[in-house]
Amino acid sequence: MIEPGDNLVKHYRDLAREEPPAALDSAILAASRRAVGRPSLSRRWAMPVSIAAVLVLAFGVTLQMQREEPGVATSTPQYKSVAPAPPAAKEPALTLDRAISSAPPPVESAPAPNKALASRKRATSEAPPAPLGKIESEAPPEAKRSDAPAEAFEKRAEPKAFADSVAPATAARAPAAAPAAPAAAAAPAPQSSANPSDESRTFGTRDKRESANALQAPARAPAALAEPERELERIARIRSEGRHDEADKALAEFRRKYPEYRIPEAMWERVKPR
Amino acid sequence: MPASDEQLMLAYAGGDAGSFDTLYAKHKGPLFRFVLRSVKSRAEAEELFQEIWMRAIEARTRYTPQAKFSTWLYTIAHHRLVDHWRARGLTLVSLDDEERPVSEPQAGPDAEPHRNLEARQTAERLAAALAALPLAQREAFLLHHEGGLDIGEIAAATASGEEAAKSRLRYATNKLREAIGDD
Secondary structure: OOOOOOHHHHHHHHOOOOOOOHHHHHHHHHHHHHHOOOOOHHHHHHHHHHHHHHHHHHHHHHHHHHHOOOOOOOOOHHHHOOOOOOOOOOOOHHHHHHHHHHOOOOOOOOHHHHHHHHHHHHHHHHOOOOOHHHHHHOOOOOOOOOOOHHHHHOOOOOHHHHHHOHHHHHHHHHHHHHHHHHHHHHOOOOOOOOOOOHHHHHHHOOOOOOOOOOOOOOOOOHHHHHHHHHHHHHHHHHHHOOOHHHHHHHHHHHHHHOOOOOOOHHHHHHHOOO | OOOOHHHHHHHHHOOOHHHHHHHHHHHHHHHHHHHHOOOOOHHHHHHHHHHHHHHHHHOHHHOOOOOOHHHHHHHHHHHHHHHHHHHOOOOHHHHHOOOOOOOOOOOOOOOOOOOOHHHHHHHHHHHHHHHHOOHHHHHHHHHHHOOOOOHHHHHHHHOOOHHHHHHHHHHHHHHHHHHHOOO
């Protein structure tokens, strides 16, 4: 083949050594930095502040729950002044505190609230952070909530309902919160959960049967083949329906998504721009 | 010990922008010349060059160091060039056809003026012969001499067999030697 001292190599090296222009360098480097850019200051602090706020709220609610007196059927005069609204009704925390302090001590079902509280605290800590604005402006929410702990920042309990049914409410919230927590924890999925890389499989396989003049799609695991080929089929269908603009955009997006994927000739004829 | 290209790319995929700067500085020249000598004009080359790097940036999270970084990068470049050639009516089968006419040799205004006449003429003949090679042969030659890829890596980057890559490189080398009188 070609040896290091080869005349051809020497003459090739002597050719003008073209380089890209500086402006192009700058544009590419800037794009590379934007792609992995650091988030803004507010975004960086949003998560820690949100988590801290959730913990403070959970602690506050726990304290209130421990002071509550569930299981007492008598309703106190203070509650009658409050409108019997659905759980979403808002009440000042001060009113609730007075109601709690005046209620008789709890009779039973202490383990259930504690267990529910523990599971809800776990769920709360895993919940996605509420927007900063809501956390700062709202007082500690009331106990009765319908769904995920994140909704605690938006709803207040009905005091009457709170006094009457704390234990069942917290027990009901625990199962409701627990499924929501895994869902919430799963929500910020890593961006880089990559598909099995077409490029990596390309490197590992070579098609021995290919002729010298033909290019074929490299062999891949069946799971990795499915997605790009499905997308190409979709583009081919769009193209056949005469929606060329849409097909062109889809093809450009496909190329961005799978830059190393080799489109077979037959498929290219079906998807290529007209 | 300096980090390898593969380590730098993984670091960049993990968010280290400085690693990309190092990779870019090392590979920008060879990749640019590879693209420049594969198309007809510098404007086209600059546009394709930027697109190739953009695709590499977007694909950073899918990069796995199963093969060399350069092979991965030039695979992206190859695909982009194939799309470019297809858009101009070239089918993949024709990439190995006999010489295709090209508008002008790549070495010209950029050649160093102080070189003696003979050396300049040799360089010009070489540039013209390189530009006249069939696309697949020229690509194999450039992948080897600019990208530093060996036969196996050329085959992987172009999704061709090793025998095809070897013969394309051999044909290209022979024609270029003939052009500069180095038979």
